[in-house]
Each structure stands twice: as C-alpha cells, then as structure tokens.
Amino acid sequence: MRLITHNMLKCHVKNCTDPDRQFPLRFKDVQLEQIEAERNDEFLVRMLPRIDWPALLKTTKELGIELPETVPDAPADDEGFLQALHTAILETHVRQGTMLCDGCSHEYKITNGIANMLLAEHEI
Amino acid sequence: MKLKQLEGYLGDVATFKEPKVQLEQYPTTAHLASRILYTAETTYGDIDGKAVVDLGCGCGVLSIAASMMGASHVLGVDVDTGALETAQENIDEFELGDTIDLVQGSICEQNSAGVLSLNEGMLSQMEQAFDTAILNPPFGTKPGNKGIDMLFLQAACSMARGAIYSLHKTSTRDYLVRKAQSWGFECEVLAELKFDVPMMYKFHKKKSVDVQVDLLRLSRK
Numbered sequence: 001m002r003l004i005t006h007n008m009l010k011c012h013v014k015n016c017t018d019p020d021r022q023f024p025l026r027f028k029d030v031q032l033e034q035i036e037a038e039r040n041d042e043f044l045v046r047m048l049p050r051i052d053w054p055a056l057l058k059t060t061k062e063l064g065i066e067l068p069e070t071v072p073d074a075p076a077d078d079e080g081f082l083q084a085l086h087t088a089i090l091e092t093h094v095r096q097g098t099m100l101c102d103g104c105s106h107e108y109k110i111t112n113g114i115a116n117m118l119l120a121e122h123e124i
Numbered sequence: 125m126k127l128k129q130l131e132g133y134l135g136d137v138a139t140f141k142e143p144k145v146q147l148e149q150y151p152t153t154a155h156l157a158s159r160i161l162y163t164a165e166t167t168y169g170d171i172d173g174k175a176v177v178d179l180g181c182g183c184g185v186l187s188i189a190a191s192m193m194g195a196s197h198v199l200g201v202d203v204d205t206g207a208l209e210t211a212q213e214n215i216d217e218f219e220l221g222d223t224i225d226l227v228q229g230s231i232c233e234q235n236s237a238g239v240l241s242l243n244e245g246m247l248s249q250m251e252q253a254f255d256t257a258i259l260n261p262p263f264g265t266k267p268g269n270k271g272i273d274m275l276f277l278q279a280a281c282s283m284a285r286g287a288i289y290s291l292h293k294t295s296t297r298d299y300l301v302r303k304a305q306s307w308g309f310e311c312e313v314l315a316e317l318k319f320d321v322p323m324m325y326k327f328h329k330k331k332s333v334d335v336q337v338d339l340l341r342l343s344r345k
Contacts, residue, residue: 005199005225008253012245023249037222043173043196050253090197093221113221114208117229117246124233 001115003065004047004089007056009108009115011101013123021103024055027062030097030110039086045076051089060088130192131158137185137214140207147204148262148269150321152185152291160258160289160339161189163314168341170287171195174255177283179231179276184211184224186258191220198224199254201231231279238268242275250283257284260291263321263335274303277342281307287343291317294336308345315339 010023053071060067067088072078075085099108099115106123109116134154143149165171172194178187181200190198202208208226215224233243261276262269273292277300280288288309292300294316304311319337 001225001227002197004197005227008250009227010246010249012243035222040173040196043175046255047175047197091222112212114212114226114228117227118203 001094001110001113002090003056003059003092003094004051005115006059006094006099007052007089009099009117011103011106011108012117013101013104013106013119016101016104016106018103022101024052024059025099025108026102027059027094028098028100028107030063031095032063033093033095034087034091035093037086037090039082039090041076041082044082044085047089048075048085056088063092065092125192127158127162130162130189131155133192133218134158134185134189136217137183137188138210138217139183139185141210142206144204144206146266146269147207148266148321149182149204149207151183152260154185156317156339157185157189159315161186161193164256164258164287164289164341165193168287170256170289174286175199175253176256176258177201177250177254177280179257179259179280179283180261181211181226182207182260184214184226186260187211187224187226188214188218188220190256190258191223192218195223195256200224200226201229202226203228203230232272232275234268240269240271240275242279247279247282252283252285254284255286257281257288257290259289263293265321274300277304278307281309281342285344287341289314290340290342291319291337292340294338297338300340304342309342310345312341312343313338314341 097110139151175197176190176195178200181202187198187200232240257280262272264270264272301311317337319335320332
C-alpha cells in the first residue's frame with residue numbers, strides 16, 4: 001500500500017469519532033519498500049488539493065521521508081517539490097506492519113501490502 | 125494499447141480459486157473487462173493519468189485493465205481475503221504493483237435488523253478522492269444482500285469526481301436511472317449484455333443462468 005492510499009484511511013470503529021485522533025492512522029513496526037513509478041506531473045498537480053497535507057506531513061515525518069512543510073504557490077513549476085511528492089505518495093510502499101488509531105487504540109494490520117480495514121461485529 | 129492486446133493480457137489473469145456464492149464471486153471476463161476499460165479511455169478519456177477505484181475488485185481484472193490503459197493510481201477494494209490474495213498474485217505477475225493498491229474493506233454494513241447500509245465510517249475519507257470508479261458489483265441475489273448493487277453504485281458516486289462505469293441487471297434500469305438522477309448524475313447505457321451468472325440459485329438444476337445486464341456510465345450533471 002502506498003502513502004496515497006494511507007492518506008484516505010481513517011479509523012471507523014463505533015464511537016471512535018475524534019477527527020484529530022482517528023486520522024491519519026499511525027504506522028507501527030512497518031517494513032517499507034521504495035518502488036520506482038512513472039511520474040505524471042499533471043496527475044500530481046490535480047491530486048494535490050485532494051491530499052490531506054497535514055496528515056501526509058505527519059506520516060512522512062514518522063517514517064523519515066522527505067517532504068516540504070508547505071505546498072508551493074506554483075507546484076506545477078517546482079521540480080523539487082513534484083519529485084518529493086511523487087516519491088512520498090506513489091513510490092513509498094508499506095509492505096508489512098500495523099496502523100494504530102490514536103483515538104481508540106484499534107490496530108489495523110497490513111499484510112503483503114494489503115491493509116485490512118475490516119472490523120469485528122462489536123466494533124461496527 | 126490496442127483492444128485485442130488488452131484482451132489478450134487479461135486472459136492471463138488468474139480467477140477465484142474457491143468462489144464464494146454468498147459474495148456472488150465470479151470473474152469479469154477478459155472480453156468484457158477489456159471493452160469497458162478500452163471504451164472508458166478511448167471514447168471518454170477517463171483512465172489515462174487518472175486515479176481509479178475498483179469497488180468489489182475480486183481477482184483484480186478491472187484494476188489491472190485500468191492500469192494497462194494508463195491509470196496513474198488504482199485502488200482495488202474487496203471484503204474477501206482469498207480474492208485479494210489472488211488479486212495481489214495477479215498484480216505481481218503483471219508487475220503492476222507500482223500503480224495498483226489493494227485494501228480489504230467492506231463497502232456495506234448490516235445492522236441488527238439485517239438492513240444493509242453504506243460503511244460511511246470508511247468511505248467518508250475517500251469522498252471524491254478519485255477521478256473514475258469502475259465496478260462489477262454484486263447484484264444482491266443472495267439472502268440478506270438485497271439492495272447491495274445500489275449501495276455499491278452510491279459508494280462509487282461518492283468516491284469519483286468524474287465518471288462511474290458499472291454493471292447492473294437490466295431489470296433495475298429504470299429505478300437506477302431515477303436514483304442516479306436524484307444523486308445528481310446522468311446515466312448512459314453503453315451496452316446491453318447477457319451475463320452467464322454461475323450458481324445463482326443454490327438448488328437450481330442449472331449451473332448458471334443468463335441475465336440481461338446493462339453497462340452503465342454515470343457522470344455528474
């Protein structure tokens with residue numbers, strides 16, 4: 001799972017509703033892999049407004065991945081920014097590990113790149 | 125990529141090892157998957173360089189087709205572990221791990237009265253996150269699943285900013301078009317098909333049943 005996907009995953013356990021805690025999910029004991037992917041600047045610029053930037057910053061900091069603090073005014077013209085964004089969201093894969101909810105402590109497992117967001121009956 | 129080429133590649137996608145009837149698991153054929161994605165890109169420009177979501181991805185054939193037609197990012201969502209394992213094997217085999225992610229999750233939830241509704245808790249963070257949605261949803265023919273086809277379509281409409289490509293029983297067309305309109309979407313029937321749906325009725329003599337199916341394209345008004 002790449003970080004672009006992690007940026008859309010929040011905790012949905014019943015009664016876990018604090019938006020500041022349930023998203024983004026915190027990575028724990030993760031195994032990362034960088035896989036090169038073709039860069040499409042038009043795609044990156046278009047996706048930019050849909051990305052939760054504070055959440056992405058928080059996550060990349062936790063994982064030790066380089067990402068500028070702020071989005072430049074003209075991202076389409078900023079080569080360095082686009083490359084950093086591309087690497088962070090499309091080339092960084094989480095192969096194994098856990099995603100922890102800071103709100104309710106629920107743990108979502110990632111196995112062979114697949115995040116399991118299913119909940120038990122009592123958690124729905 | 126040419127249509128024939130795409131269809132050829134998709135013919136090598138491995139399908140369900142042990143299909144679960146309750147989940148209405150049957151593979152979307154290479155013939156159909158190739159035509160849906162080829163049309164979506166060449167007629168409508170909905171795939172190349174886009175973020176695509178595949179709801180109820182099963183073994184991943186639609187996701188793989190989307191990636192082959194140039195999608196920059198594809199997310200496949202399915203509830204079943206077995207299907208996702210096969211989907212990941214397919215993705216690895218085709219070396220498309222650089223563009224396709226899989227998430228195990230449930231689009232729907234069932235309350236204590238057995239009524240199905242959308243899993244808003246999971247879906248709310250994905251609202252309009254994608255350009256295009258592609259799906260071959262369960263039709264809701266199994267006990268307790270009535271209405272699941274409309275819920276999948278509704279989820280797709282909330283997740284995609286652009287177009288939604290989905291397959292639904294022709295018998296539901298009028299109802300579906302009205303619903304889509306009420307959500308603010310235009311609905312176009314791109315093709316009328318006959319589906320060979322396996323094991324639709326558990327104790328039926330026939331192993332599969334022919335069902336009239338519409339390939340639909342929904343877009344915001």
